[in-house]
Amino acid sequence: MHETRTKKEKVLMLIKIVFPILVTQVAMYLVTFFDIYMTSRYGTEDLAGVSIGSSFWVPVYIGLAGILMSITPIVAQLMGAKKKEQVKQAVQQGIYLAVLLAAIVFTFFYFGLDSLLALMNLEPEVADVASRYIFAMSVGLVPLFVYMTLRSYIDALGATRVTMVISLLSAPINIFFNYLLIFGNFGFPELGGAGAGLASAITYWLILAIATWIIQTRNPFTSYRIFRNWPKLSLSRWIEISRIGVPIGISIFVETSIFSAVTFLLAVYGTVTIAAHQIALNFTSLLYMLPLSISMGATILVGYEVGAKRFHDARQYSWLSVGTAIVFSFLSACVLFFMRAEIATLYSSDPVVIKMAIQFLLFAALFQLSDAIQAPVQGALRGYKDVNITFVMALISYWVIGLPSGYVFANFTDFGPFGYWIGLIVGLTAGAITLSVRLLIIQKKIASQFVS
Template sequence: MYETTQLKEKWSLMFKIVFPILVTQVALYLISFFDILMSSRYGSEDLAGVAIGSSLWIPVYTGLAGILIAITPIVAQLVGAKKKDEVRLIVQQGLLLSLALSIFISIGLFFVLEPILQIMTLEIRVEKIAKSYLLAMIIGIIPLFAYTVLRSYMDALGKTRVTMIITLLSAPINVCFNYVLIFGKFGFPELGGAGAGYASAITYWLVFLITVGIAHKQRPFQQYELFKNWQRVQFSKWKDISTIGIPIGLSIFAETSIFSAVTLMMSTYSTEVISAHQIALNFTSLLYMIPLSISFGATVLIGYEVGAKRFKDAQTYSWLSVSTAILFSFFSACILFFFREQIAGIYTTDETVIQLTVQFFVFAALFQLSDAIQAPVQGALRGYKDVNVTFIMAIISYWVIGLPIGYLLSKFTDFGPFGYWIGLIVGLTAGAITLTYRLIRIQRKKQDAAH
């Protein structure tokens, strides 16, 4: 990365950082996308099972992996402050922390998975598929978390194109293993929805090994010698990472789990409703990759500028990120509204599911603007290492405001399952407003401190 002086230069650098992150996020997302899409082609029960399994998996993974994302602002500020000698130590400790988290969550899922699924009163086959899918995913937790650390480190150095190339390999690898294991090709067992879990786990291992090779041998990563002179566990460094990372992880968990909670609460509806909801959520999540990628880019750029104590530049990057995301949100909303039937037809040929999905897409289009604001604002706040208040705001917006409103509308009005999506819109909007106010306050505080 480098210092910029003109707005055009800033936008150009932001694009260079964000575009590879976007491609990377889409490639990572495509793993779950193809899990659901290819499972839907196998059968509606497999689609529902993978949808439930994915709804449990995504908030757990994103919440805990969010702790490790703290590597990005920490390394970015170290590089901006020209303290490169400390980079290797913080990354090594991040990898050790990722291993500890992986073991913890693997053991936890193994013991609590069956009781959680039994509470949900699912159809027997759907429950069996969801359980098998999640048990298979456990195999890939260790490499997935370790990859998150290495990717955060590479992104913090501004080398987002490298992580883009690595992650682009994941989608075709995952599709190939999905094809083989879901449908039982080339002599492999026909596992249905469970096969998607095994395919994802294998993909995570391969992508991690490729990343390790690049981090060890390629420039500019080679100069940091990440895998030499390993230090024993330093809980002080774990604390540094966790102090920033836990609020980030909890904020991400609060946001992603609200969607999963809605999916789980919809388990009382028919398999067709669950499938339609999951299809709408799955495609909407794909569009969300744009503001999310801008958010990650904002963290890198703002962290670098804050580390160099160029607070005016950090402020410029903040609002440049938000305005760019808002611009793209209008395109996303148009895609969802005008092409909703065609998109639904990609996922399924079941006419009932298609018609339900089309209705969900209308509500999905409405919260594109809120998503476009709150995501880059969160990324900017992480660049400032301001994470604690952000977590509290996320909890209030999504769980105190959004989910209760959705529940009331679904149970006591004619909106039915669509009431939950109205609640999501209200929660996301509340989050966008409160987070923007927080960002303005932090920027003013930094400017005053500089003077």
């Protein structure tokens, strides 16, 4: 990365940073996407089971992996401040923390998963698929968390094209193993939905191996010697990572878990409703990779400029990111609105599931704008290392405003299960407004200090 002086240079830099991140995010998400899609072609019960399983898996691992995302602003600010010698220790301590977090998640699933599933009164076949899917995925926890740390380090150096290449390899690897393990091709066991989980775990181990090899053998990474001279555990480094990362992780958790909470609440409506909801959520999540990628780019660029004390440039990158996401949100909404029937048909041949999925996709189109605003605003705030108030705002928006609104619409109006998606729209809109106000306050505060 380098200093930019004009808006044109900033736009080009934003594209340079964000495009590889987008390809990376899409490729990483395609692992889950094809788990859902290929399982949907196997059977409705397996689709519902993987849907429930991923609703447990995704918010837990994303929330804890979000802690490791703090490596990005930490390293970005160290680079901006010309403190390259401190980068290695930050990344190594992040790897230690990644292994610990993986162990915590595995322990949680091992001892608590069956009890949680029993509380949901699922059909026995669905509960069995969900349990086996999650335990299969858990085999890949350590490589997934360590890769998240390494990826944050690579991205913070501005080498986002490297993670793009690594992640591009993940999708075909995952599809290949899904083909073998879900359907039992070429003599492999036919595992159904559980096969999708095992295929993902194998994929995570392979991409970690690829990332490690690149960091060991390619510039500019070799000069940092990340995998040499491992230090002792540093409590002060863990505190620094956690101080920034825990609010980031919790913010991501409260945002992603609200979708999981909706999935659990929809379980009372039956397998068809769960399957239709998952179809809409799966495709919408794919479209969300664009504002999420812009958000991650904003964290890198804003963090770099803040580290260099170029606060005016940091402000420009913040709102340039938001504006870009808004433009693309209209395209996403159009895709969901005008192609909702075609999208539903991609996933299922069951006419009842298709009909309901089409209705869910209509509501999904409505929250594209709110999603496009809140994501890059959160990314910019992380670049400023402003994460505590952001977490509180996200918690209130999604869980205090959004989910209760959904419950009211679902249970006290004629919207039924679709009422929960109206609640999602309300929560995301509240988040977009409050987080934008927070960003304005932070920028105004910094500007006043800089002038004085």
